[in-house]
Amino acid sequence: MGSRVGLFAVIRRDARVEGLSIRELADRHHVHRRTVRQAMASALPPPRKTPVRVSRKLEPFKVTIDDWLRADLDAPRKQRHTAKRVLDRLLDEHGAADVSYSTVRDYVARRRPEIAAAAGRTLSQGFVPQTHEPGGEAEVDFADLWVVLRGVKTKTFLFTLRLSYSGKAVHRAFATQGQEAFLEGHVHAFTELGGTPIDKIRYDNLKAAVSRVLFGRGREESGRWVAFRSHFGFDAFYCHPGQEGAHEKGGVEGEGGRFRRNHCVPMPVVDSIEQLNELLVAADAKDNYRRIASRTNTVAQDWAFERDTLRPLPSEVFPTWLTLTPRVDRYARVTVRQRHYSVPARFIGRRVRVQLGASSVTAFDGRTVIATHERVMLKGGQSLVLDHYLEVLQRKPGALPNATALVQARASGMFTAAHEAFWAAARKAHGDSGGTRALIEVLLLHRHLAASDVIAGITAALTVGSVSPDVVAVQARKTAHQCSADAVIASPNTTPAGDRVVSLTERRLAELPADSRPLPSVSQYDELLTRESS
Structure with a gap:
């Protein structure tokens, strides 16, 4: 259109300055006289006419396709005709072998909204911009979040609570979407925000809150959820089920995807859910400095104003478990x-x-x-925790090698290489049953001593070739005393033992008092020998 506007401007200028006729202007600019007349009539070129293309091959079937699309108005949303299904039916029922998919696709895309509008329906709803009062409302939703948990790709659930005014959002990951996670997510978010919205929070019809969806906005809520809302003092607004109600909490619907794309790509690699939540807390802090859409203030600036408008938290603790x-x-x-x-x-x-x-x-x-x-x-x-089975394993030592608790203890690192070495040495010295029982006695030490002290005791015992649980116990306690030297007052008359490993028997003998009795004598028995010879 830009070149035609320039052409029209030149034609109008030549006519105005030189007074040329329509024929002369057409000859000078090599255009049709009709174009010259259009330029003289208006400085803006007339819009080009879009040619109406007629598909002669589809023309005989248009009425049939329209009937199918009208029937779709009363069909379930997921059982309506697609362009491919229309083409398949034309081929099977009407022998339309010459009709292409692109022709059918373009016709269906154009006619479907026209037929819906003619029937007084619309396929896409209009939306009305909303303005939210500070501290008035919030939105809550769960989103799927995939992570690499202990080396395994795992699906977790991302709880999100977003304040409608400032856009401040709090995220927390859980292993489930159950009610305990739903309630704990709220408590975490309220604690982070320092209060609750004074009006309402918008929700899907989550099972954690809604027992049954009734007619319209009516909902049958679970008793525990009603008590939770009453405790914190906010109302719940439940959106319409399905896609129809998704726009009613569009802020949090988009927040889940935005947060994942910006902070969870690539997938977080963590060893526990707690470690994952530490990453989410850092991401929430980083989001405080972003601007939503075309807002002038950052999230943190709007949040600083909104924070003071929230309802204070109750002093009592609500049991979320x-x-x-x-x-x-x-x-x-x-x-x-x-x-x-x-x-x-x-x-x-x-x-x-x-x-x-x-x-x-x-x-x-x-x-x-x-x-x-x-x-x-x-x-x-x-x-399974290996410590829970030690009493049973003392009676059944043969069950330890294949015990599931032992497999999990090895995987978690609780059953270390030091334990493995002691077990192997003990079985070599005392046999499978005796060696396993010796190991179990060592494992029982973990109930009273720190794991590092017990491992130090095992290492010290193996250094001198001992597989006695008593030696391990003594050395573990020595290590514990050395590590807590500030709490132990050494006697000035005590000779330091150093790093020498002693047996429990030697230690007990060293603590006995000196024996002042005379050495035994057999002289009285010698007299018996003299009498016999005489």
């Missing part, structure tokens, strides 16, 4: 959500109280913690 009372099976395990966790073997057959958190499982005997595990992500998986 789920309390269960499973029975310990004969393998010294409790089953929680189809995952197995070990407890000390002495609780076999008894019921224990279990607190199921978002990332941890804690077992109690009364108020005493008897086992703590990281939550298992794989259904049917198990988390």
Whole structure:
């Protein structure tokens, strides 16, 4: 259009300055007289007419295609005609072998919205810009987050709470989308923000909050979720199910994808969920300095103003965990959500109280913690602690080599190369059963001494060729005393033992008092020999 505007300007100037006729102007500029008349009538060239192309091969089938598209208006969204399905039906039912896919695709793309509009429906909804009051609203959602957890590609769930005014968002990863993770995510976000929205928070119809979707906006909420909302003092707004309601919390819908692209590409490589959450906290802090769309202020600047408008947090703590009372099976395990966790073997057959958190499982005997595990992500998986089975292994030492708890202890690094070396030396000296029992006595030392002290004791014992658990115990305690020298007052009359390894028998003899009795004599028995000879 730019070249035609310039041409029109030159024609109009020549007509105005030189007074040339239409024919003379057409000859000078090598254009049709119709073009000259258009230039004299307006400085802007008329719009070009778009030619209407008619597909003669598709023309006989257009009425049929329109009927199919009208029927789609009442069909389920996922069972409507695609362009490929239209083409397939034309081939199968009408023998339209000469019709190409691109022709059908272009026609369907053009006619579908026209037919919907003619029926008083629309395929794409309009949106209205919104303005949010500071501290008034927030949005919550879960998003999938893939990470490399202990060398394995693992799917976690990214909880996101985003304030609608400032765009300040708090993220936290969990191994599950269960209610305990849902509640714990809220508590973490509220703690980070220092308060709760004074009006409402927008949600999908998550099972953690909604037991049943009723007509319209009506929802049947779970009792625990209602108590949680009442405790923190905010209302819940539930969006329409499916894609129809996604735009009602569009801020957090886009936040999940934005956060993943900017902070989780490539996939984070972590050893635990806790380590992953430390990375997410750092990413949230970095996002404080970004600007959303065309806003003048950064997130941190808007958040500094919004922070003071939030409702203060209650002083009482709300229990986000789920309390269960499973029975310990004969393998010294409790089953929680189809995952197995070990407890000390002495609780076999008894019921224990279990607190199921978002990332941890804690077992109690009364108020005493008897086992703590990281939550298992794989259904049917198990988390076993070797220490829980030591009493059983003392009676059944042959079960240790293939014990699942031993496999997991090796994988986690709890069963070290020092333990392996001691076990091998003990079995060589005392046989498989005796050597394994000696190892178990060493493993029992971990209940009272630090792991580093026990390993130092094992190393010292092996240095002098000893596989006695007593020697390991003595050397482990010596190492513990040396490491806590500030808490031990040495006696001035005590001779330092140095690094020399002693046996427990030698140590006991050294502590006995001196024996002042005379040496025994056999002279009285010699008299018996004299009498016999006489």
